[in-house]
Amino acid sequence: MKLRYLIISLIILSITSLFVGVSELSLNDIFSLTEDQRDILWHSRIPRLISILIAGMSMSIVGLIMQQLSRNRFVSPTTAGTLDSAKLGILVALLMFTSASPLAKMTLAFLFALAGTFIFMKLLEKIKFKDTVFIPLVGLMFGNIISSLATFLAYKNNLIQNISSWMLGDFSMIMSGKYELMFISIPILALAFLFANKFTIAGMGEDFAKNLGLNYRQVVNLGLMIVALVTASVVLTVGVIPFLGLIIPNIVTIYQGDHLKKSLAHTAVLGAVFVLVCDIIGRVIIYPYEIPISLTVGVIGSAMFLYLLLRRKKYGL
Secondary structure: OOHHHHHHHHHHHHHHHHOOOOOOOOHHHOOOOOHHHHHHHHHHHHHHHHHHHHHHHHHHHHHHHHHHHHOOOOOOOOOOOHHHHHHHHHHHHHHHOOOOOHHHHHHHHHHHHHHHHHHHHHHHHHOOOOOOOHHHHHHHHHHHHHHHHHHHHHHHOOOHHHHHHHHOOOOOOOOOOOOHHHHHHHHHHHHHHHOHHHHHHHOOOHHHHHHOOOOHHHHHHHHHHHHHHHHHHHHHHHOOOOOHHHHHHHHHHHHHOOOHHHHHHHHHHHHHHHHHHHHHHHHHOOOOOOOOHHHHHHHHHHHHHHHHHHHHHHHOO
């Protein structure tokens, strides 16, 4: 698939996204906007579009980085406990620092996400049975343990509704002043592009990387920090978007190959296109009501995940 076709699709879908919604706003009105329409466009639709693009690109790229470093196509923030750890961090922030700023909450979510991802990678090193499907199952069980702990703490402290809101990915509440924290992901993703070749070498194994003079542990730790920071910013702003970091890198790998640097741009654009499609579907399928993005991505993503599993079995991948 040519990158330019993905970019064209991204532009078309982005324009469509700006004019899909309950409020009366169409492309024909763009040069004669009323004051209300201008407020809707600048304070709601554009922030929502920017959030979709950043979330789609960033979560897809960190999924690709995790798959490269773990050398497993079914590892992602969803199947490695990263998302669940970030949610636990947000809950701890709500318990310990009730008046904390969003940046402070994100910092704590980042630390928990980083710790959870490090623990998963250590578990990965201890597991001798390296089956492609078995590893993410271990990650899912690890994530469920963390999620259960978060649920227990939430029930005990009457915060179950608060934590449930973080679990539900939703762009409908994104407005000007409530999404800017996601801009932190942009320089972090630029760093991922700069270190792409090193991540590729690290993904070939510790011994191979050291033979080429690469500081293996330093590169892996940097990759995990990128994953944790991006995940924390997205979860804190829009909630959990499942399967995104799992299916998009796999789709790109099918037609683009395993080289991370060559796949990054395709992964970023396809991730944004996929989230845009799911968001538009969620806005129109039961119009004028809206389906949360976590539900549409979850349904479509789980179906695609099943296809990838069946494809792996069919071709012996």
